[in-house]
Amino acid sequence: MNVVQPSEDKFSVLVIDDDSSIRRLVRMRLQNQGYLILEAESGEEGIKTFEMFHPDLVLVDVLMSGIDGFETCRRICQLPEGATTPVLVLTALNDTQSIEQAFNSGAIDFVTKPIQWTELLHRIRRLLQLKRAEETLRDHRAHLEVQVQQRTAELTEANQALQQEIQVRSNVEAALKRRIELENLITNISTHFININPLKVDEGIQMALSTIGNFATVDRSYVFLFSDNGSWMDNIHEWCAEGIVPQIDLLKSIPTAVFPWLIQKLARLENVYFKDADELPPEAYVEVKFFTRRQSKSVVMVPIVYNSVLAGMLGFDSVCEARSWSNDIVSLLKIVGEIFSHALEHRRTEQTLLHREKQLSEITDAMLDIVIKTGVDGEIEFASPSCWTLLGYQPEALLNKSIYDNVHPDDLLLMKAAIQNDGIAEYRFLHVNGAYVWLEALSNLLFDGNGCVEGMVFAIRDITERKDAERELQDLNRLKTEFLSTAAHELRTPLTSIRGFSEILITRDFQADRQMRYMRLINEQATQLGKIIDDLLDISRLEAKRNLTLVREPVNLATLTRELIQPFIEVAPSHQFQIESQLNDMCVFADPNRISQVIKNLISNAIKYSPNGGAVTITLVSVQAEVQFQIKDHGVGLTQEQQVHIFEKFYRADASNTAISGTGLGLAISKLIIDLHGGRIWLDSEYEVGTSFYFSVPHMYQEAIPA
């Protein structure tokens, strides 16, 4: 078999004939025409060759040994490539039957032997042209088909992508819409809580719980807050969807130790959420029980934190159905939890501040001292209410006035120095009544954050009383010194005679009468000295009233006077004594010894200062609530000057009068005694005519009442 590889552009022709000369002849003629020739010497070989090389045209002889040309034709036509490959039957049998048989076996045409070469070549060319055209058409159609299929596939794909895109886009849009809603929600809540009145925080939380609960379509939203030490918690707010039973009243003062798993997780600032309680770890069995009893199928909780410490929690419950929680829901809770935390913290700070302010104002209100706060130049910014009681100014009236304006000009330097030293100063401040009061002020400079002075604060106290007491004490001290100095002088006088005459007696010799005289003088002066000392002690006791207790009892002044006058009658023969007393009650509630001292002193004075004798008249009368004692003499009398000083200590009306001895303390002591009894002592005198001394003491019943 000669195998020639068919070329692309040359038609190939398979010649099947058992006559090799025919085959050669066909080859020669057809090759000359530019065809490629395949040869087969039997029908079987021809079919194999066809299957292998797919020739463009088959030329088959009818009469062959083995399978004949018809059968070969039929078999070739049944092959896949055969249907489109033209088969020419070569036959010597030019009869109708053979021709019919040839067409029936699938041949496209026939050529009779002996071969008319021009006809054969023409037929071959025509068949091949036809085949080529068919093939081209078929190819074109197939290509078209492919193209249509491809396009259809492309369109289907595009359509699917579009569908998908539409789906994605609508999902995105829905999510975006939800997102915007969420953001609006958060914006609304946070706007509401910014600058919220601390008194309205509860109301705000309640409203926000309802808003977010509705938004998240949960059944319950709630807030728990922990106590300061974290040992218990309260369900302070709850919102429930319709048909859900509130539980808030059952959840007060719950010990946090009951929920160790939940609290520990929240304390680590982790969120707690589950779709089904079965998801929770075994150690959360108490919590599982709790949620079950609460009928919470799904729960999400976020911690509420103040200053990085767990202060409470905010949560959602789903009661009707189990649901999983999206990130958006958890984020929403977290953000709202933070808003609540800020609001609650703000409220707490505000309440603390208000409480402190109230406390402070209560303190300043209650203080007797004044607190004043001023600016850096002394302008008053705050004055506590006590400035009304102490200084007569309403606190408001002092505002914006300078604190320096009312300070006594002489004390300003001292005051300013004290301010600079944060020290205490005493200064005079102008009371609203125009008088200065003494103040003691502790001042402190106030500094701002940068260490600059921004004002001053004064704690002021009225020390007028203390100042008065100090002055009184000073006066008292001066009086005491004066008294001591006067007393010493008075003691020196008799001592001068005692010392002088005794020394003279020791160092010189005198006749007996002179000796006696000097010794008598010494004795008199020593007696006088003793009297002065007694009177001094007496007066000092009377002046320090607390050391002197009057031993009071009912005393009838008329009776007492009659007793006291007896000794004087004997020693003063030139005087005529007379006592005039009313018949009514002359009783007083007095210390009889002290009153006797006064009466004796007055009688003694009356005698001493009426050296020429005469009548000494004592009159006792009851005047209103008092018993009045009067003693009248007809003696030397007292000048106006003497009357002024007569009750002063050591004052003696006429010391140069040797006939009159005395310590100069008698009347001063008498005055003190009468003062102690709540009575009065006075005199009425005319120089060189006579004197009347009076005293009065309240009636007994007057004194008895308070006793």
Next chain:
Amino acid sequence: MKTILIVDDQPEVRELVSVTLEIGDYKILMADNGDKALAMAQREHPDLMLLDIQMPGGSIDGIRVCQLLKSEPQTRDIYILMLTAKGQEWDRQQGFDAGVDGYFVKPFSPLDLMMKVEEVLA
């Protein structure tokens, strides 16, 4: 013979001083208040005055008497020895400010006074 004027409101003191000085050869004068003392000093011009301060009987005290005498040329040279119970530093200062020549405080030793007087009048 030197003249000594004793001025004191207390009669016992006047007596004590005069007894003290009676052993010397002096002419003794006495006054019991400031006014009398001033008049007597101007009239008698004594060599020495023993002068008390507190004398309620007159209108002027011993300090004033001293000032007045020391301010007059005629009486300036009278030696004035204060004899007083006012013995404190402040009292002495007042005396010396008024121009007194010596200061003696009661109670005093008559012997010391005698020696002082002898010294002054020597």
